[in-house]
Amino acid sequence: MGHAWNPTGRRAPDGMAERPSRMSVRPRCAHPFVYGEPVDLLADLLRHSRARGAAVARSIVQPPWSVCYLDAAPVSIHAVVRGSAWLLMDGEPPRRLHAGDIAIVRGPQPHTLADDPATPAHIVVYGPNRYAPAGEPPDRAGDRPRVSAGHTYGRRRHGDSEGDHQGDRDGDTALIRGAYQCADDVSPWLLESLPPVLVLSGATGAQRILELVGTEVDRPEPVQSVVLDRLLDLLFMVSLRTWSERQDSDPPRWRRAMADPAIGRALQLLHQHPSRPWTVGTLADTVGLSRSGFARRFHTLVGRPPISYLSQLRITLAAELLTEPGQTLDSIARTVGYADAFSLSSTFKRVRGVSPNEYRDELGGVGGLS
Numbered sequence: 500m501g502h503a504w505n506p507t508g509r510r511a512p513d514g515m516a517e518r519p520s521r522m523s524v525r526p527r528c529a530h531p532f533v534y535g536e537p538v539d540l541l542a543d544l545l546r547h548s549r550a551r552g553a554a555v556a557r558s559i560v561q562p563p564w565s566v567c568y569l570d571a572a573p574v575s576i577h578a579v580v581r582g583s584a585w586l587l588m589d590g591e592p593p594r595r596l597h598a599g600d601i602a603i604v605r606g607p608q609p610h611t612l613a614d615d616p617a618t619p620a621h622i623v624v625y626g627p628n629r630y631a632p633a634g635e636p637p638d639r640a641g642d643r644p645r646v647s648a649g650h651t652y653g654r655r656r657h658g659d660s661e662g663d664h665q666g667d668r669d670g671d672t673a674l675i676r677g678a679y680q681c682a683d684d685v686s687p688w689l690l691e692s693l694p695p696v697l698v699l700s701g702a703t704g705a706q707r708i709l710e711l712v713g714t715e716v717d718r719p720e721p722v723q724s725v726v727l728d729r730l731l732d733l734l735f736m737v738s739l740r741t742w743s744e745r746q747d748s749d750p751p752r753w754r755r756a757m758a759d760p761a762i763g764r765a766l767q768l769l770h771q772h773p774s775r776p777w778t779v780g781t782l783a784d785t786v787g788l789s790r791s792g793f794a795r796r797f798h799t800l801v802g803r804p805p806i807s808y809l810s811q812l813r814i815t816l817a818a819e820l821l822t823e824p825g826q827t828l829d830s831i832a833r834t835v836g837y838a839d840a841f842s843l844s845s846t847f848k849r850v851r852g853v854s855p856n857e858y859r860d861e862l863g864g865v866g867g868l869s
Contacts, residue, residue, distance in 0.1 A: 534700040538770045540753050543738050547815050550728040551862070554627035556677045557716050560584075565613035565619040570627065572678035574685055574693070575604040575614060576734055578709050578836040582672030588609040591696050601738050603697040605690065612674065627680055662830050675712055677731040683818065683851065689739075691802055694751035703743040705711045708734045716744055756800040765797065765805065768808050773812050774836035779805050813864055814850045817843060828855055 553640040554572070560582075568575065575585065579596045586602050588610040596602055602609050611620060620633040631637070679685055712730050716722060743751055748756070758765045764786045769777065782805055783793035797805045813835040820831045828840035837843040847855045 503582065509863045510803055517666075521723050531809045540757050540766060540770065541739065543770050544686040544753065545732075545739065547686040547819065548684065548689060548732065548735065549730045549819075550677075550679050550684055551726065551730050552627070552746050553684075553731045554676075555712065555716060555731060555810070556676055556729045558674045558676070560614070561676065562614040563618045563621075564672075565611060565618040566622045566624065567609060567611045567619045567633065568624045568631075568678075569609050570624050570678065571607035572627075572680060573682040573690060575606065575610070575676060575678045576731065576738070577604065578675045578705070578734070580673040580675060580709060580713070582670075583611050584672055584674065585616050586696065586698070587616055588696055593598045594696060594698055596698065597700075599700055599706070601699045601702055601734075603693065603699075603735075603738060605693045605695050605697075608695065614672070637756060643700065675709055677712070677727070677734065679731070686815060688753070688801070688803075688808065697738075697742060699738055699741055704737040705734060705741075708737065736840055751803060752800070759796070759800055761788050761793065762800050765793070766801070769805075769809055771814060773809065774834065776836070777806075777809055792847055794817070810846055811850060813837070814847055817847060817855065818858060819849070821855055823864060831855075834849060 510856075523742075554570070557580075577584075577596070578601050579598050581598050583598070584783045586596055586604070588604065588608060590608075593616050594602065613620075622630055623633050623635075623637075624630040625637050628636075646649065682690065709731055710733070712727065715726055715730065739751075743754060752787050756766060765782050768775075768785065780790050784798075786793065788796070794805060797808075801808055803811070816835045817831050820826050820834060827844060832838070832840050832843035835843070837846065837868045844855055846859070847853075851858060853861070
């Protein structure tokens with residue numbers, strides 16, 4: 500009779516079967532690929548969020564002041580560096596922001612920042628570089644530089660100048676705003692998971708990033724736009740990480756989904772192996788649920804059906820590969836899980852509204868291929 504395997508090398512007691520070294524034993528599973536390296540889902544979603552040609556500005560304001568944002572930016576990040584402000588948005592309660600607060604606003608709904616909820620708008624922002632005094636028609640909004648170092652709104656004072664740090668006075672409010680310009684710049688599920696307005700205080704690492712933003716907007720230099728894009732990405736990342744860590748009573752959608760044993764495992768599989776020929780049936784089989792039960796639970800927790808989520812993920816990956824030189828549609832199609840360029844192009848246009856070639860052409864005019 501054999502003897503059971505023992506890491507000490509001693510013979511196992513009689514009656515127990517010997518087995519080979521643990522290093523050569525693979526867990527028994529019908530789908531061994533589920534044992535890949537765990538995916539940090541928030542990190543993966545943020546990895547697929549990348550600003551291109553973001554609108555970034557530092558503003559110094561003095562009461563009374565009010566700025567209305569009609570630029571339909573998919574995500575705006577407002578930071579109060581000094582002073583305070585009110586954030587107003589239809590359908591949402593007014594929120595008071597203090598120094599150190601960061602507000603993330605999901606577009607495209609308009610919103611307003613003001614010294615007081617009753618203050619009428621003084622400035623209307625119509626686009627990334629277009630704004631005008633309230634009351635003037637949108638076509639009067641002139642083109643401004645992509646980055647403005649220091650708008651001064653509200654009551655102007657003798658000797659003050661735009662962008663002059665030395666002109667800052669007690670009672671002023673200092674603001675920084677960064678806005679993603681295209682919905683495609685933010686991971687779709689991440690964008691869908693954001694509340695209309697999210698306010699955070701003391702996000703870890705945010706203060707240092709804001710200091711860098713404030714310095715960068717004041718000195719137009721080569722690659723400034725790319726630096727500001729990446730700083731906006733960093734600010735978005737640390738803000739969402741802080742939100743995810745703090746929301747125990749009402750966690751973000753991705754945390755609720757990942758906390759479910761079956762749906763969390765399915766999301767791991769989709770992000771680890773997006774190119775596999777997944778179906779609702781194979782996913783349900785793998786996580787041990789019926790097909791209907793799995794589809795219903797996935798839709799409830801994730802907010803969209805499993806195959807719709809997979810298509811969105813694949814197209815997000817394809818869009819990133821389109822920025823890389825030398826990548827053909829056929830090679831991208833095979834990489835992300837489509838049989839050929841035609842299948843990829845058809846799904847890409849359905850999801851993004853443009854063909855892959857049109858998307859690649861558009862990138863040349865928005866922040867380049869950075």
